[in-house]
Amino acid sequence: MPWLQLIIHSTRAQASAIEEALMDVGAASVTLQDDADQPILEPALGETPLWDATRITGLFEADINTKAVSLELLAQLPQEPLNLKWEQLEDKDWEREWMASFQPICCGERLWICPSWKEPPEPEAVNLMLDPGLAFGTGTHPTTFLCLQWLDQQSLEQAALVDFGCGSGILGIAALLLGAKQVIGVDIDPQALLATRENAGRNGLAADAMPVFLPKDAPQTSVDIMLANILAGPLVELAPLLTSQVRASGLLCLSGILASQADAVMSAYPAFDFDPVAQKEEWVRLTGRKVR
The missing domain is CATH 3.30.70.120 (Alpha-Beta Plaits)
Structure with missing residues (x-):
């Protein structure tokens, strides 16, 4: 039209x-x-x-x-x-225009993010087939890419995770494909929960591998890794909740943060010993281990 x-x-x-x-x-x-x-x-x-x-x-x-x-x-x-x-x-057919621009992305040594309508460039790699729908998260944004790159470097065998602000489900699904046992997805947007379910099924994952919840319905659990790619303000406000759900010696991965906000966010998580800050463009990823 x-x-x-x-x-x-x-x-x-x-x-x-x-x-x-x-x-x-x-x-x-x-x-x-x-x-x-x-x-x-x-x-x-x-x-x-x-x-x-x-x-x-x-x-x-x-x-x-x-x-x-x-x-x-x-x-x-x-x-x-x-x-x-x-x-x-x-x-124009704007949907097709967007589809043409979304290309496979290599996110480390093992992991590729591939549009669900394209053949994976490396069939033997860990290929996450993605159709984000109306939810945030394709791997192209620096914050998502930094988190995926970190997940690719971890030993996730049998790990339990929370993906807080799951969006399209990209981080939690990547963790499962890389060996995690279970991921709980949490998001304030019902559309994100729908997209996560559909993308999990698209990647051959069982429905109970990544149950999804609105924050008010999410179980209070104890996990090996907490993922939260949202924004600095909510990360600071949510620090007590997110910290409480990471078991002793567990890992934290935070993004959606500008370089100028890194110190303020880290100061909200005193229970963690943080790694050197990883940066891509003006965005950073903060990772650390729970030490107290």
Whole structure:
């Protein structure tokens, strides 16, 4: 289906009103983007961040009356100096575009992450066949890659793990394929739990090999390894819970952390003796052993 997009350059103060007005005049979706190279890498807890200069894009079906929509927007926002720009959006099969860009990834000596629709480049390797669906985690992001690389280096035979913030299930499933006995997956997003179940089945794993739970339903257990690839703020808040579930001499692997946040996160886990920090781009992975 062909589409038109309406682009409006906005300030932080204008953005919410413009977003609401676009939905009122029939936009199928509204996207807000940075309009001045001002990165916001991690919001504060409970905060919905916006950029000082925000580009707002409303998506409309191609048969929309652009003049009528423009006039209605101007009438709804008489106090806002609006510069409206209509563009035709190229008609593509966006799902196929994304599928073409997701290629197999080597994550160490043994482990490959492979799109479920492609043949593994090394059939004899440990190949995790993945379709992330709507959940986070393909191995392409530095935080996920760093965790997968660490798992590839571990001896996981018969280990029990928690994958907290499991997303697509990629870390927990990798651990199972590398020899772990069981992984408990935990995520706040029901879509992530569904994606994890489907990806586990796609890799020939039994349903009870990686049971998944919302945090409120997750069992309080004691495991050999705790994996948590989320964000620095939640990692600090969750430190008592995550620490309590790692047995004596157990391992911790944390990511989703900017290099500038590493010390603050490590200080929230005093029970662990941390390894040297591993870094990829601006992101880091923290690993350590429970010593007290």
